[in-house]
Amino acid sequence: MSRTVRIVAMILALPLLMPATIRAEIDYLKQIKPILLERCYACHGVLKQEGNLRLDTAIFGQKGGDSGPAWKAGKPDASLLLERITEAEEADRMPPEGEPLKPQEIALIRDWIAQGAKAPADEKPETDPKQHWAFQPPVRPAIPTVNDPRWQGNPIDALIAAQREARGLVPQPASNRHLWIRRVTLDLIGLPPTDAEITTFVNDSSPNAYEKVVDRLLASPHYGERWGRHWMDIWRFSDWWGLGAEVRNSHKHMHHYRDWIIESLNADVGYDEMLRQMLAADELHPTDSQKLRATGYLVRNYFLFNRTSWMDETVEHTSKAMLGLTMNCSKCHDHKYDPLSQVEYYRMRAIFEPYQVRMDLLPGVTDPEQNALPRAFDCNLDEKTYLHIRGDDRNPDKSKPLSPGIPSILQKSELAFSPVKLPAAAVNPGLRPEIVQAYRDAANAKISRQREAQAVAKKALAEILAKAPAKPADAPLSPQSPPMKSNDPARADSLKPTLVEDFASAKPERWMPKSGSWKIANGRLTQTEASAMASIMRLNSPVPQDFEATLTYVPTGGETYKSVGLAFDAGESDRHTLVYVSGYAADPKVQVAPNPGGGYRYPAEGKSPVKVELNQPHTLKVQVRNSLVNVWFDGEFKLAYQLPDARSFGSIDLVTYDATAEFRRLELKPLTPSIALRPAGVEPNAASAPIATRESAELALKVADAELAAAEAELAAIEAAHAADLAQANEPGTAATKAKIIAAARAQAQQEQALAEVETAKAAHAVAISAGNAKVDAQKKLQAAMGKRDAATKRLQSPGESYRSIVGSRKSKESNVESDASRNRPFPATSSGRRSAFATWLTSRQNPLAARVAVNHLWSRHFGKPLVATVFDFGRRGAAPTHPELLDWLAVEFMESGWSMKHLHKLMVLSQTYRLSSSNAKSAAVNLQQDAENRHYWRSNPIRMESQVVRDSLLLLAGELDRTMGGPSIPVSNTQSKRRSLYFFHSHNEHQKFLSLFDDASVLDCYRRTESIVPQQALALANSEIALETAEKIAAKIAKDHPQADGDAWLTIAFRTVLGSPPNDAERAYVRATLPKLEAAAREQNRANPQSAARVSIIHALLNHNDFVTIR
Structure with missing residues (x-):
């Protein structure tokens, strides 16, 4: 190894040989401040200063609090902060809640202090929470003047263009008319435009061509379905779920609430009025069953097993959906980032504390299981609200019952809550004429049926007597009678x-x-x-x-x-x-x-x-x-x-x-009674079949007589109870009222005695037609029935002064252990007034949040991204608005237009911003360099269709869509239904399979749909029955509507039908070359019509095109 190589190796290895305690310089802003922000600011920031200590700047930390400086630069072992975050005793360790700091976080703080606790000299402390933008009332900003006059006509465009011009961004050209009408039609009604609608618009040269399309779509009843599904996401709509038939979450018959949403949107009911009805229609409109449907919003939060969970969801999601605040973060302690205290969380819970759920009967219905209106009402007016220590409902602080209220940061003065006196028909829904009439109709129908049954029984007995006059009247039903086969002549008189x-x-x-x-x-x-x-x-x-x-x-x-x-x-x-x-x-x-x-x-x-x-x-x-x-x-x-x-x-x-x-x-x-059944307890052999006998027919007639008498007694009891109910509502305490109460008690005792006669007659008949062990059991039941009859007869002699009112509503269980006596309590004559006061404040100009939150949702669903990314968190930890002036302009415009959603829709979709092309092809280089994420709307954002739009579009294009609106939810098992997708039963446990593949809504929390691209979606469009059938039906429909279309003409119609626009030159050339190959393949497969099969394949391919499932 050369010397040079050895020197280089030594240099490279040097960091490994240095002592472990020597580390690179710690970056306070990137490494220390985030730890302090996450774990310390809640108690030592601008919101709260425990021990007079603030840690939101290094200077504050150096200054310290009651116990002295938090740290001493260069002396980690003498720093109080390190001492407290490494304390072994949990009671003394900081932070007091949550997990201890991680070892690596402690090491970073230690090293930072050891290096001198360096921080920027110009570090700014947290701003006053009261000055946070979302807590300030929205004010309509001045509309800026922009360079391009095309962007000056609509305030939305001017506010967007001003920011874009300031950054040197260049907008893309407008979409062509084909794409725009597809975009706006899918946006507003959730269905693609028809070929005729596209052609009409493309050829309309009038100056208001765009406006005519928008007005037509907003007037469509399908607008309410499309936007109803959006708001159902935000408001967490769910059908019931539980175990077996036991309702544990939400409620049965929630379709009434869903239909109210759709109808309200179609009628352009103000958003403020919708919120008021959702929160308090029972106090504001106590006898209006159409508006009471809105309280399904509160009903949806029902949870059988835990009242605290029920209340937690109500507070959390009311705050998120209507205020854009995470009140749930202050359940266990004061909010770490927003000025929302734990006490204020429970004061907000107190607003909802008294409410429960009941099922009001609807016209023509007497059984709430079949159909009823699930609605909220204040039941437990004296129920106290306590702060749960550390959020634990097993540890309430009962020393301080809390009054209802809203966060102080949002109110100028304390809300006044006044009890609401309810009209008699709200307190006792059985007084409603339509409910009494439903009971009358049911009783009269029963009387008619029993009269028919009595006539049949009389006829059967007469025919038996005529056929067998010599047979002794008391002849028993013999198990040795001749057999009766399925084609026996004795059956000839059956109906x-x-x-x-x-x-x-x-x-x-x-x-x-x-x-x-x-x-x-x-x-x-x-x-x-x-x-x-x-x-x-x-x-x-x-x-x-x-x-x-x-x-x-x-x-x-x-x-x-x-x-x-x-x-x-x-x-x-x-x-x-x-x-x-x-x-x-x-x-x-x-x-x-x-x-x-x-x-x-x-x-x-x-x-x-x-x-x-x-x-x-x-x-x-x-x-x-x-x-x-x-x-x-x-x-x-x-x-x-x-x-x-x-x-x-x-x-x-x-x-x-x-x-x-x-x-x-x-x-x-x-x-009919003339058809004798074989008795229970007899072996099925040829000698055991009975024939109709005089005795059995006489006993069957006695049953029919008793049932008719009971039905007539039921009607009499209904009339007597209704008379007593009216008297107590209108003339309580008078002698006349007391007489009607006594009459109602007697009529109900007579009904009970008549029902006991029915059971006795049925039991006697069962004895006659039974044999063996079954006869012994039947005789025991007869003795029991006779005992009950005798007891009922005795009660009739002294019926007393207590009677059952006409039942017009049934209270739902508060919990799984609530008794029937508790459920059957009379409804209170007053409501607390808490929810109506809250709803009134919520929708007032004093509340800076409700309008902003709503317009943010509207904007997001038209433009593909919200102005405030954290759609349910407008607090200090949420995202700042990308266009604050635009957000406030929209919020003020919304309120001043009567909170009209249709007004805002029209402003948005007629803007030049909405009309922009979604393509980035040939865009200015600066656009991608400065704003690759399109935060400033230099182009339109392509939006992936939600699950409901995908399925509904397939059905519409196939000519199969059933446009019936409203009504009970469709079972998810009904895969043959052609109704719009929002009508399928939708709960935490049950989801329609096809919809679940394409970003369906979670009923637990869905403020913003996720957009996913997964293989299962492609497989569904390629192989699902609905996609395959749709391709065939589209091809057949084009052939029927355009029988002369061939070649390029057919190709244009096919593309325009499925994708909304004609093919470009490359697509046209490719399909021209592909069609003959597909026809040849179809011939090889001996397909009946090769040309038709090839065209179906092309359409099927278009349904799998990205442009089909994307709103461009």
């Missing part, structure tokens, strides 16, 4: 079917998929997914109380159990009964499986072996009368089973489990 479904066509009004993958085509209802979860298709048509259902189906596959059948008494709750046929090789069977709520039971006496063949048609017949079930399979009687619990009448579901199947026919008819 005509109420439903014959041959699945010849899709009937969305009749069938609702609840889970699984279903298709209706070619006279088949097909379930194609052999899932480990039940696949369910629900019948929406009425089902007779006693019925016979005959199902013809073909099992086509499955892994193990291959179970197919039907469930009856199905509804929103878990309670129903499933009758299914299992093709399980080790135990093929037909099984009756009751689910009383909480899980299926598989009784041995409800099971019978059968032979099941795949790909062969089978027939399952189920007969149900009261609680007796008879089951036939392929024309043979298989079992009779007595349900152990009373039925809760409902709908019918077609069900598969671990099976694929074709359903070919379902026939449903009433089961």
